[in-house]
Amino acid sequence: MNKFLDLFKTYDWEDTKSSIYAKTSLDVELALRSKRRSLEDFKALISPSASGYLEEMALISQGLTTKRFGKVVQMYVPLYLSNECNNICTYCGFSYDNKVRRKTLSSVEIMQEVTVLKEMGYDHILLVTGEANQTVHLEYFKKVLTLIRPHFSHIAMEVQPLDLEEYQQLIPYGLNTVLVYQETYHQDDYKKHHPKGKKSNFDYRLDTPDRLGEAGIHKMGLGVLIGLEDWRTDSFFTALHLSYLEKKYWQSKYSISFPRLRPFSGGLEPKVVMNDKELLQLICAYRLFNEELELSISTRESPAFRDNIIKVGITAISAGSKTNPGGYAVAPESLEQFEISDERSPADIAQMITAQGYEPVWKDWDNGLML
Numbered sequence: 087m088n089k090f091l092d093l094f095k096t097y098d099w100e101d102t103k104s105s106i107y108a109k110t111s112l113d114v115e116l117a118l119r120s121k122r123r124s125l126e127d128f129k130a131l132i133s134p135s136a137s138g139y140l141e142e143m144a145l146i147s148q149g150l151t152t153k154r155f156g157k158v159v160q161m162y163v164p165l166y167l168s169n170e171c172n173n174i175c176t177y178c179g180f181s182y183d184n185k186v187r188r189k190t191l192s193s194v195e196i197m198q199e200v201t202v203l204k205e206m207g208y209d210h211i212l213l214v215t216g217e218a219n220q221t222v223h224l225e226y227f228k229k230v231l232t233l234i235r236p237h238f239s240h241i242a243m244e245v246q247p248l249d250l251e252e253y254q255q256l257i258p259y260g261l262n263t264v265l266v267y268q269e270t271y272h273q274d275d276y277k278k279h280h281p282k283g284k285k286s287n288f289d290y291r292l293d294t295p296d297r298l299g300e301a302g303i304h305k306m307g308l309g310v311l312i313g314l315e316d317w318r319t320d321s322f323f324t325a326l327h328l329s330y331l332e333k334k335y336w337q338s339k340y341s342i343s344f345p346r347l348r349p350f351s352g353g354l355e356p357k358v359v360m361n362d363k364e365l366l367q368l369i370c371a372y373r374l375f376n377e378e379l380e381l382s383i384s385t386r387e388s389p390a391f392r393d394n395i396i397k398v399g400i401t402a403i404s405a406g407s408k409t410n411p412g413g414y415a416v417a418p419e420s421l422e423q424f425e426i427s428d429e430r431s432p433a434d435i436a437q438m439i440t441a442q443g444y445e446p447v448w449k450d451w452d453n454g455l456m457l
């Protein structure tokens with residue numbers, strides 16, 4: 087197998103789905119007792135049969151997370167640079183066919199935003215854009231990285247998938263992490279939700295983590311948009327992708343996020359609704375499957391859910407997030423990509439983490455250690 091694409095094409099969605107739903111309580115118990123959990127164990131842990139084992143899963147997950155990461159939670163914040171986008175995505179407020187005012191931040195505006203984020207205490211930043219290759223392109227990213235590198239010790243990006251050579255060029259500019267969510271591994275539904283633009287190319291997106299691995303990225307983040315398709319099947323394919331990548335690009339680190347579809351202007355109703363218990367089950371299943379994995383939770387989730395999940399297995403959390411370009415200082419009233427659910431300030435979230443006996447970590451020392 088040269089690429090994940092080759093491996094992926096040997097799987098059938100419906101067969102995979104059936105095999106997850108066929109897992110029994112006995113399969114779950116075997117998975118819980120296993121020392122080294124396989125993809126079949128992961129299927130059992132995300133199956134409906136595991137719903138009666140949540141307490142046990144949460145306890146194991148908590149133990150594994152504390153053993154590997156200690157009692158710390160990394161604080162990060164998104165910085166939306168642009169809402170320009172040439173793609174139509176049925177679930178996104180920035181979709182090309184959504185008639186909203188478009189904006190890409192200038193250097194001066196970026197620094198205004200950065201000033202506010204630094205005052206909040208952030209040192210780990212996630213840069214976000216839509217896909218507008220005329221304005222938000224390689225040279226723009228180089229300019230932004232040059233501008234903000236002195237102010238942050240860890241820079242992550244969630245932008246359009248790039249070519250291998252482009253990633254190779256950005257890494258020396260200080261790019262540490264790239265997040266690229268497949269949205270759904272269901273090819274027909276993927277086409278339905280991405281009818282226009284470069285993002286409609288399923289294979290190019292699916293191949294992106296391979297390009298990142300080849301480029302030697304420090305960390306990459308995977309995930310799907312929960313709500314587009316059956317979350318259990320989509321999560322299995324994410325785990326399959328992860329396993330493949332870890333074996334092939336063992337120098338890179340990996341993180342997983344679990345974004346659930348949120349309301350936005352002109353919004354799409356989820357095809358599949360995942361409740362809080364199911365999200366808890368999924369988070370625990372990932373931890374039981376992979377002790378090294380970083381698990382990240384965003385402000386899409388409710389305050390109550392975020393408070394309860396801190397001790398279970400999460401290693402990174404965002405707070406005070408704005409999902410509109412200029413949202414912190416330049417244009418606070420502009421249109422958001424989606425509504426956030428937890429509106430508490432970074433200081434409030436830090437206090438909540440501390441109150442649970444954990445330490446909020448603002449500074450990411452990875453960079454220093456790598457030098």
Ligand code: SF4
Pocket residue numbers: 171172173174175178179180181182215216217285
């Ligand atoms: S999800 Fe990304 S690519 Fe799709 S419309 Fe929104 S910003 Fe554009």
